[in-house]
Amino acid sequence: MVDSAASAGLATTRCKNGTSDHPQRFMPNQAVAGRAHGALRIDRLIGSARIRRFQRIWSSAPRPGGMRLDIAAGTAVRFEPGETREVTRVTLGGNAEVYGFSRLAQRATTDDPSSGPSGSTLPALSMNRLGSAPSPSTASDRSGYAALFIQQPTGLEAYFAIFSDTPPMHLDVKILDERLRGALPAYATPGSAGLDLKACVATPLTLAPGQTELIPTGLAIHLADPGYAALILPRSGLGHKHGIVLGNLVGLIDSDYQGQLMVSAWNRSATPFVIEPLERLAQLVIVPVVQAQLRVVEDFEQASVRGAGGYGSTGKL
């Protein structure tokens, strides 16, 4: 649940309607819908919470159709506080029936719109207001939803956003080297992005200048979700002061990889470097990934300012 105390601050929405642009300030838990060229723009600030994804939900008009926000299934439109995102709406395909959303909005879009979302615990929300409510009991994290209702000449449209406090991500880890039991990598500070990976070598290992060695880390992870990958990056101190970087520059850990994490250690310096057992050698950063579906085109729809310019085309300074 998102309480209003967490919803401190003001959000700004710009509503464009063809010719004019009306910046508007409004209090948390309010929203304004602007329809610009078929797009719905919502700007949302919910304390530290993020709108995780927009889930279109239903619309009564025009039959048979509802509209949905034009984002790929399972992906998200992320809003940071104060940011605005523009999401185009498209007509629902298939039978235009929408189910799911923890049953909050379970209905066919051809249902009578005046009845509101069926099978729901949706509280009464007024038109064009953004509301929040406790998440359905099935939700394990502290998430909530926001609903936006728009009265169109042709009927009622509703949009829902699911948001959460970005709950911690759980990562399955296998310990392959007993020396790491009780000494798992940890984020050094609350703001750290990387987990240190240790060199699970049995004895000190000397890396000669220019030499590259694959060093075991004693850990295996399984990200499982293709929406994530992990990157192995050098530790800046080792790289800058001692020239110990990565032979592959960056290690990419696929979400389906279950083997031991290995660090390709490269001594790019002119002096030998001794890697001590359990020395922190590199760091692991987990990042979101979008798998794109390729769509072949003869030409791009819109010419960009940059075009094919690159490699310093914008100048040096």
Ligand SMILES: O=c1ccn([C@H]2C[C@H](O)[C@@H](COP(=O)(O)OP(=O)(O)OP(=O)(O)O)O2)c(=O)[nH]1
């Ligand atoms: O620094 C690294 C880089 C990769 N890996 C593991 C995880 C990754 O998922 C797997 C394969 O890596 P990648 O796809 O980069 O290697 P490839 O050379 O393209 O091999 P493959 O054909 O197996 O994909 O190896 C590491 O442990 N450390």
